[in-house]
Amino acid sequence: MQTAQNxxxxxxxxxxxxxxxxxxxxxxxxxxxxxxxxxxxxDSIDFMEDAAIxxxxxxxxxxxxxxxxxxxxxxxxxxxxxxxxxxxxxWQKISExxxxxxxxxxxxxAGALLVNLTCAFLLTRFRHHSGxxxxxxxxxxxxxxxxxxxxxxxxxxxxxxxxxxxxLVVGLGIxxxxxxxxxxxxxxxxxxxxxxxx
Numbered sequence: 001m002q003t004a005q006n007x008x009x010x011x012x013x014x015x016x017x018x019x020x021x022x023x024x025x026x027x028x029x030x031x032x033x034x035x036x037x038x039x040x041x042x043d044s045i046d047f048m049e050d051a052a053i054x055x056x057x058x059x060x061x062x063x064x065x066x067x068x069x070x071x072x073x074x075x076x077x078x079x080x081x082x083x084x085x086x087x088x089x090x091w092q093k094i095s096e097x098x099x100x101x102x103x104x105x106x107x108x109x110a111g112a113l114l115v116n117l118t119c120a121f122l123l124t125r126f127r128h129h130s131g132x133x134x135x136x137x138x139x140x141x142x143x144x145x146x147x148x149x150x151x152x153x154x155x156x157x158x159x160x161x162x163x164x165x166x167x168l169v170v171g172l173g174i175x176x177x178x179x180x181x182x183x184x185x186x187x188x189x190x191x192x193x194x195x196x197x198x
Contacts, residue, residue, distance in 0.1 A: 073186060
């Protein structure tokens, strides 16, 4: 297995992923706030989290296996942050149930899907290179792409059934996917840590 330390292609891919996620966080956050969408807000926070995760991964690639495993456990906790933010936003939305504007919701979701598919494609061949670290990056991009497809479907449903509930359901689904990814990364990091013990 090629090591991360000797793989400039992995570093280049992660740098691109950090830039894409950071840039699209700003775009989606503004749209989400303007139209009052729970799912877009959750997804925008997820972009910010992905930029942070991949920045940490880039810093940790040259560390020892045990140090990388510890960072993997921290990243598992970070993966839960967007889910918690989504739950809070959903709670607020229930008290003021208004369907989000469909056209900006659809196009923001489509842009997010394009960004996440690009990131997942860049990271696919590296997902086993550094255990929990690159696994966290790949799972995050992959799950985000699934979430974006759900946002697009939800936008189409909202055209015919103007209600806040599809948006709420998708937002909560994004939270569940992040929780599952956090569990996978935690398990991989714990296994790495055990394997690294003398």
